[in-house]
Amino acid sequence: MTTSPLMQINHLVKKFGDNVVLNDITETINQGDVIVVIGASGGGKSTFLRSLNRLNSVTSGQILFENTDLVGLSEKQLDKIREKMGMVFQNFNLFPNMTVLENLMLAPMKVKGETEAQAKETAKGLLDRVGLADKADVYPASLSGGQQQRVAIARALAMSPDVMLFDEPTSALDPEMVGEVLKVMQDLAKSGMTMVVVTHEMGFAREVADQVWFMDGGQIAEKGTPEQIFTNPQEARTKDFLSKILSQ
Amino acid sequence: MKKWVQAFGALLVTLIAFSGLIGLGHSVHAADDSLAKVKSRGVLVMGTSPDYAPYEFIINKDGKNEVVGMDVEVGKAIAKKMGVKLEIKQMDFDSLLVALQTGKVDMVLSAMTPTASRAKSVAFSNVYYKAKQYIIVNKNEKDLYKDKSSFAGKKLGVQTGSLQADIAKSQIPTSTQLGLAKVPDLILALKSHKVDGIVAEDPVASAYVQNDSSLAAIDGKFNLAGDDLGSAIGFPKGATSLVKVANETIAEIKQKNLFPTYLKTAGKDMAGNVQNTSMLHYWSYFAKGVGYTLLITLLAILIGIPIGTLFALMRLAKNKVVHLIAVSYIEFVRGTPLMIQIMFVYFGIGLLVDIPALVAGVIAVSLNSAAYVAEIIRGGIDSIPVGQTEAARSLGLSQRQTMQSVIFPQALKNIWPALGNEFISLIKESSIVSIIGVTDLIYQLKVVQTATYKGVQPIVVAMFLYFIMTFSLSKLLNHYERKMQHDN
Ligand SMILES: Nc1ncnc2c1ncn2[C@@H]1O[C@H](COP(=O)(O)OP(=O)(O)O)[C@@H](O)[C@H]1O
Numbered sequence: 258m259t260t261s262p263l264m265q266i267n268h269l270v271k272k273f274g275d276n277v278v279l280n281d282i283t284e285t286i287n288q289g290d291v292i293v294v295i296g297a298s299g300g301g302k303s304t305f306l307r308s309l310n311r312l313n314s315v316t317s318g319q320i321l322f323e324n325t326d327l328v329g330l331s332e333k334q335l336d337k338i339r340e341k342m343g344m345v346f347q348n349f350n351l352f353p354n355m356t357v358l359e360n361l362m363l364a365p366m367k368v369k370g371e372t373e374a375q376a377k378e379t380a381k382g383l384l385d386r387v388g389l390a391d392k393a394d395v396y397p398a399s400l401s402g403g404q405q406q407r408v409a410i411a412r413a414l415a416m417s418p419d420v421m422l423f424d425e426p427t428s429a430l431d432p433e434m435v436g437e438v439l440k441v442m443q444d445l446a447k448s449g450m451t452m453v454v455v456t457h458e459m460g461f462a463r464e465v466a467d468q469v470w471f472m473d474g475g476q477i478a479e480k481g482t483p484e485q486i487f488t489n490p491q492e493a494r495t496k497d498f499l500s501k502i503l504s505q
Numbered sequence: 506m507k508k509w510v511q512a513f514g515a516l517l518v519t520l521i522a523f524s525g526l527i528g529l530g531h532s533v534h535a536a537d538d539s540l541a542k543v544k545s546r547g548v549l550v551m552g553t554s555p556d557y558a559p560y561e562f563i564i565n566k567d568g569k570n571e572v573v574g575m576d577v578e579v580g581k582a583i584a585k586k587m588g589v590k591l592e593i594k595q596m597d598f599d600s601l602l603v604a605l606q607t608g609k610v611d612m613v614l615s616a617m618t619p620t621a622s623r624a625k626s627v628a629f630s631n632v633y634y635k636a637k638q639y640i641i642v643n644k645n646e647k648d649l650y651k652d653k654s655s656f657a658g659k660k661l662g663v664q665t666g667s668l669q670a671d672i673a674k675s676q677i678p679t680s681t682q683l684g685l686a687k688v689p690d691l692i693l694a695l696k697s698h699k700v701d702g703i704v705a706e707d708p709v710a711s712a713y714v715q716n717d718s719s720l721a722a723i724d725g726k727f728n729l730a731g732d733d734l735g736s737a738i739g740f741p742k743g744a745t746s747l748v749k750v751a752n753e754t755i756a757e758i759k760q761k762n763l764f765p766t767y768l769k770t771a772g773k774d775m776a777g778n779v780q781n782t783s784m785l786h787y788w789s790y791f792a793k794g795v796g797y798t799l800l801i802t803l804l805a806i807l808i809g810i811p812i813g814t815l816f817a818l819m820r821l822a823k824n825k826v827v828h829l830i831a832v833s834y835i836e837f838v839r840g841t842p843l844m845i846q847i848m849f850v851y852f853g854i855g856l857l858v859d860i861p862a863l864v865a866g867v868i869a870v871s872l873n874s875a876a877y878v879a880e881i882i883r884g885g886i887d888s889i890p891v892g893q894t895e896a897a898r899s900l901g902l903s904q905r906q907t908m909q910s911v912i913f914p915q916a917l918k919n920i921w922p923a924l925g926n927e928f929i930s931l932i933k934e935s936s937i938v939s940i941i942g943v944t945d946l947i948y949q950l951k952v953v954q955t956a957t958y959k960g961v962q963p964i965v966v967a968m969f970l971y972f973i974m975t976f977s978l979s980k981l982l983n984h985y986e987r988k989m990q991h992d993n
């Protein structure tokens with residue numbers, strides 16, 4: 258795969274008061290990469306992800322996205338950047354006061370200024386892609402968790418982002434629904450989307466990830482191909498974490 | 506009541522003086538240009554509380570409400586002498602002196618007794634009419650009473666802060682008094698035996714006795730001495746040129762012996778009022794009151810929502826100064842009575858810019874409502890999970906777009922019942938604007954009471970009208986609430 262850096266993170270530090278959550282992280286995310294971030298709960302995975310699109314403030318360091326440093330940008334400037342960075346949340350966060358279709362059409366129309374017809378066409382195409390074409394006009398409350406998360410992915414895709422960030426997208430789902438969401442993510446990865454995925458789904462990581470990053474102590478303690486991390490981890494704490502998670 | 510209204514007026518003047526705006530308030534004292542001012546304006550503004558027949562009351566003439574009575578005749582004579590037109594501003598008796606001090610009116614002509622304490626803040630004309638003090642009683646008990654001495658140990662109704670209150674207390678020391686603001690309310694108290702008699706001036710007593718066959722009046726034989734007993738015209742302190750013209754006019758009226766004529770005219774007008782005292786006949790009065798009440802409520806909602814939203818957003822803002830401004834506003838407004846706010850806007854702000862009573866009422870009620878709406882909206886916004894904001898922002902929506910398209914519509918649905926309650930209570934609470942003379946339903950209710958000499962019926966009518974308004978609004982709001990629930 259030919260690679261060029263889409264994001265470059267330099268010496269990223271994030272503190273909540275005295276609590277150093279991200280401790281001097283320097284990493285590169287290349288175009289088309291699928292990176293799975295694993296690590297213990299409370300290890301700073303969400304904070305890391307949310308720093309990438311600056312939903313968090315950061316304490317110091319650089320976050321270069323397509324050669325723009327996001328640290329120090331105003332909220333207004335960040336709005337422009339966030340258009341190009343889709344995010345999917347553990348709790349879906351669909352807008353309950355809008356239909357599925359309206360959820361998908363809101364940002365393209367408000368932010369990109371697309372016409373209603375344009376936005377509708379894109380939205381319908383995306384719903385088809387996630388297998389929910391028949392749910393266009395229902396409200397989110399009537400959907401199952403798996404369906405809601407697929408809508409949330411489609412909603413993010415409606416902005417044609419350059420990168421997609423997933424924060425434990427299947428953690429809130431009943432086990433029987435995890436598969437349908439992972440399937441959509443897998444298809445997305447195949448289409449060449451750059452993805453950063455925080456997840457505990459080791460099967461997904463093994464199959465889909467180009468790289469697995471293990472986060473611990475506010476740093477990327479170890480990284481490598483799924484093969485390297487899962488079959489031949491170098492760090493004791495990586496082994497420790499994996500043995501715990503795989504024994505569950 | 507009276508006293509704290511005056512105290513409030515004084516406080517206002519002090520406040521405004523402190524804020525460096527003294528120039529405007531003080532110019533009156535510099536040189537007396539009061540008469541010149543009235544002349545150049547071409548209008549003499551008379552403040553009165555038209556619920557005191559035959560001195561001042563309201564009649565319906567060709568479908569329009571008009572203030573008439575003996576005092577109005579005196580006012581007209583003074584205006585004529587100055588060569589200007591007379592304009593009448595109606596308001597609560599308690600508000601009259603504040604209105605005078607704050608320049609809302611040029612003179613107060615409202616059967617006012619020039620007591621020493623009032624004279625401290627007001628320049629009074631000579632006494633233009635000196636009435637005897639009567640006691641109104643129920644006709645079937647008339648034989649029980651001879652004069653004031655018969656009321657030892659009894660209960661007397663008096664108007665709050667009036668001369669009658671003073672003499673009842675000092676000359677019948679063993680009596681107790683019930684003080685109410687309005688004569689019609691006192692009459693009600695008498696008829697329902699809450700009091701045994703009402704101390705009132707003879708013209709007033711005669712008016713009620715003539716128009717209500719169940720009442721009788723007896724001469725109280727009070728000791729009345731001194732010039733401070735009787736009615737005089739109040740002017741702003743230092744307005745000597747106006748007082749002079751008033752005194753000249755009074756002298757002429759007395760010399761021509763015009764008062765009996767005035768009283769006769771007033772009597773005719775009153776008789777006209779009571780020819781038909783069915784509430785139906787007065788429908789236009791109530792309609793006007795309902796109209797104003799709805800107008801004030803509607804405007805207060807329309808103005809209160811955007812301002813309330815603004816304050817809610819300011820209170821939620823990260824900027825400390827902006828946050829503090831909003832918190833102070835909200836807490837201050839919620840911590841002071843609407844009544845004071847209305848008086849502050851009308852009289853206080855009115856010192857700087859002349860605002861009509863209706864506008865002042867709408868401003869005060871709107872700004873008051875905005876504070877409550879702000880808190881309701883803030884609660885609504887707080888109730889929306891933070892994930893909604895994060896999802897919207899991650900899609901590139903700006904803070905403003907997020908608020909408008911995502912948070913606010915959801916918040917509105919949550920707070921709709923609370924907002925509805927606020928609107929319904931606005932219909933009821935807006936009634937306080939009647940103290941500055943806005944002709945809302947409460948005000949009109951009192952007008953009808955005065956005009957018809959009927960106490961209870963207008964209350965019942967007004968009560969039903971209020972209920973119809975609040976009930977309809979509540980139904981309407983429920984309809985929209987159901988509609989919003991459907992969306993989900
Ligand atoms: N808004 C916040 N304020 C203070 N501390 C926070 C906040 N968000 C996260 N943290 C702290 O940062 C640490 C990392 O949290 P998080 O990034 O959510 O971890 P993970 O996603 O790996 O479970 C935790 O100790 C958490 O308590």
Ligand SMILES: [Mg+2]
Nearest residue numbers: 302303304425
């Ligand atoms: Mg997390």
